[in-house]
Amino acid sequence: MSALVSATPDAWLEHMRAGRWEHAWRVKDAQLEARRDEPCWHWPRHEQYVWNGDPIDGRRVLVRCYHGLGDTIQFIRYMPLLRERAREVIVWAQPNLLALLARVNGIDRLLPLHEGALEAGFDVDLEIMELPHLFRTTIDSIPSRVPYLHASPLPMPHDRSRVAVGLVWKAGDWDARRSIPYATVRRLFAVGGIDWFILQPDAREAGWPGDAGQWPGELNLLDHARALRAMDLLITIDSMPAHMAGALGVPVWTLLTDDPDWRWMLDRDDSPWYPTMRLFRQRRSGEWGEVIDRVSAELSGFIQARAG
Numbered sequence: 001m002s003a004l005v006s007a008t009p010d011a012w013l014e015h016m017r018a019g020r021w022e023h024a025w026r027v028k029d030a031q032l033e034a035r036r037d038e039p040c041w042h043w044p045r046h047e048q049y050v051w052n053g054d055p056i057d058g059r060r061v062l063v064r065c066y067h068g069l070g071d072t073i074q075f076i077r078y079m080p081l082l083r084e085r086a087r088e089v090i091v092w093a094q095p096n097l098l099a100l101l102a103r104v105n106g107i108d109r110l111l112p113l114h115e116g117a118l119e120a121g122f123d124v125d126l127e128i129m130e131l132p133h134l135f136r137t138t139i140d141s142i143p144s145r146v147p148y149l150h151a152s153p154l155p156m157p158h159d160r161s162r163v164a165v166g167l168v169w170k171a172g173d174w175d176a177r178r179s180i181p182y183a184t185v186r187r188l189f190a191v192g193g194i195d196w197f198i199l200q201p202d203a204r205e206a207g208w209p210g211d212a213g214q215w216p217g218e219l220n221l222l223d224h225a226r227a228l229r230a231m232d233l234l235i236t237i238d239s240m241p242a243h244m245a246g247a248l249g250v251p252v253w254t255l256l257t258d259d260p261d262w263r264w265m266l267d268r269d270d271s272p273w274y275p276t277m278r279l280f281r282q283r284r285s286g287e288w289g290e291v292i293d294r295v296s297a298e299l300s301g302f303i304q305a306r307a308g
Contacts, residue, residue, distance in 0.1 A: 011027050012024050012027040012028060012031075013262055015027065016262040016263075016265070017262055017265050017266045018265075018266065019139055019265060021132075021137060021138050021139065022136070022138060025133055025136050028133045032049075032051075032052070032053050033053075035049065048066060048127070049127065049130070050064055050066075050125055050126050050127040050130065051124075051125070051126035051127065051130045051133075051134065054123075054124045055124075056082065056085055056086050056124050056134070057085045057086070058085075058086070058087050059086055059087055059123040059124050060086070060087055060088040060090065060121065060122045060123045060124070061082060061086040061088065061089055061090065061122065061123070061124050061125070061126070062090045062092060062118065062120070062122035062124070062125035062126070063079075063082070063089065063090065063091045063092065063125075063126060063127075063128050063131075064092050064113075064125060064126065064127050064128065065091065065092060065093040065094055065097075065113055065127075065128050066113075066127050066128075067127070067128070067129055068172070068240065069094060069096075069097060069221070069240045069243075070239065070240040070242070070243040070244075071128065071129055071243075072093055072094060072097055072101075072128055073097070073149065073240065073243040073244055073247050074243045074246075074247070074263070074273060075128045075129055075131055075132070076091075076093075076101060076104055076128065076148070076149075076247075077143045077144075077148045077247070078128075078131040078132075078135065078143060079091070079104055079105060079106030079107050080105045080106035080143070081106070081135060081143055082106060082131065083105075083106035083107075083108070084106075088108045088109070089106055089107055089108050089109075090107075090108060090109045090110075090111065090120055090122055091107050091109070091110050091111070091128075092111050092112075092113050092118055093110065093111070093112070093113055094112075094113050095112040095113065095114075096220065096221050097221055098110055098112060099220075099221070099222040100149060100151065100221055100222050100225055101149075103149075103150045104148065104149065105148075139272045142272050142273060144272060144273060144274070144275055146246065146247060146248070146249040146274065146275055146276060147247060147248050147249035148247055149225065149244070149247040149248050150248075151222060151225035151226045151228075151229050151248065152226060152229065153226060153229040153230040154216070154223060154226035154227045154229070154230050155230070156197065156214070156216065156227065156230045157214065158195050158230070159195055162193055162194060162195045163193060163194050163195070163232045163233065163302070163303050163306050164194075164195050164197060164230060164231050164232045164233075165194050165195070165196055165197065165231065165232060165233045165234070165235060165299075166196075166197045166198075166199040166227065166228060166231045166233070166234040166235070166236075166241075166245075167185065167188070167196060167197065167198060167199060167200065167213065167234075167235050167236070168199055168200045168201075168234070168235070168236035168237060168239060168241045168242075169181075169182060169185040169200060169206065169207075169236075169237055170182075170200060170202075170206035170207070170237070170239075171237050171238060171239040172239065177257050177286070178237050178238045178239065178256075178257060178260075179237060180237055180255065180288045180291075180292070181207070181288070182206065182207035182208060182209075183207075184288050184289055184292055185288075185292060186211070186212060187289075187292050187293075187296065188235065188292060188295065188296055188299070189212045189213070190296070191296055191299045191300060191303075193303045193307075194299070194303065195214065196212060196213035196214065197213060197214050197215075197216065197227070197230075197231065198213040198214065198215040198216075199216075199224070199227055199228065199231075199234065199236075199241060201218070201224075201240075201241075202218070203215055203218075221244075224241070224244065225244055225248060228241065228244060228245050228248055228250050229248055229250060231245075231250055231251075232251065232306060233250075233251045233252070233253065233302065234250055234251070234252040234253070235252075235253045235255070235295060236252060236253070236254055236255070237254070237255050237256075238254060238255070238256055238257075238260060238261060238264070242254045242277070243274075245276075245277075246271070246273065246274030246276060246277050247274070249275075249276055250276060251276045251277075252274070252276060252277045252278075253277070253278045253279075253280060253295060253298075254271070254277055254278070254279050254280070255280045255288075255291055255295065256279055256280065256281045256282065257281075257282050257285070257286075258281060258282040258283065258284065258285045259285070260281070264279060269281075280294060280295055
């Protein structure tokens with residue numbers, strides 16, 4: 001087997017990061033064939049594979065959302081494409097996302113995810129992150145039209161002569177490298193002409209002492225989306241709010257480690273998944289100060305452009 005179609009997970013990752021997605025799907029094809037009779041239901045749910053390669057055309061398809069909130073938000077974009085081929089699309093999603101997903105096109109039934117068995121009939125099931133493989137997605141064929149999530153702006157106290165910027169600096173616990181210390185990120189507050197909004201979930205626990213910015217309080221996910229819709233810009237690390245802002249069509253600057261997740265690829269300052277997103281990457285591992293300096297410099301230009 002050639003290196004381009006090697007079935008190792010590392011080969012898939014290398015192809016995805018390099019943009020050779022057609023090769024990545026050949027890797028997945030080989031993995032799917034190799035695991036066809038290997039059970040995985042005893043694994044942690046987020047590690048389980050689901051789709052066995054069965055066709056979806058004219059069938060009742062169950063989409064299981066077994067990964068994180070940001071993953072569901074990123075890949076829920078496939079529902080209209082899926083519905084064009086399936087007879088029915090059933091989405092089994094995280095309960096706190098249901099209100100936000102209720103207006104997504106292509107979903108026939110939206111059900112709350114839980115640990116037990118699903119009380120619904122289906123013919124084919126898959127995990128939502130398997131959809132790019134099913135559709136053999138390439139960079140040029142990503143369903144990238146935004147917004148595909150919809151929310152009305154949340155009323156926020158804001159001087160209209162200034163730019164409203166939301167800020168998120170801490171990610172979940174599974175990869176602490178993505179987070180930026182609050183003492184570093186607060187240097188952004190020195191940039192003038194901005195009304196800052198603290199949109200960090202669990203802001204107090206994330207290190208915010210209440211010294212700067214407006215905090216709307218802890219928000220459910222629908223109201224978090226509404227708060228993002230009220231922003232001129234979100235600045236965030238690689239976490240759920242980045243995906244939510246991108247899906248809503250809100251301008252978003254995502255700050256990445258030097259070795260980020262596969263979906264951000266390599267050596268790009270844009271994302272083919274989200275047309276309104278810019279990427280700011282670490283140039284040295286663990287060095288966030290230089291990233292914040294670049295973002296600060298770019299903010300001045302952003303403010304001038306909005307004023308013009």
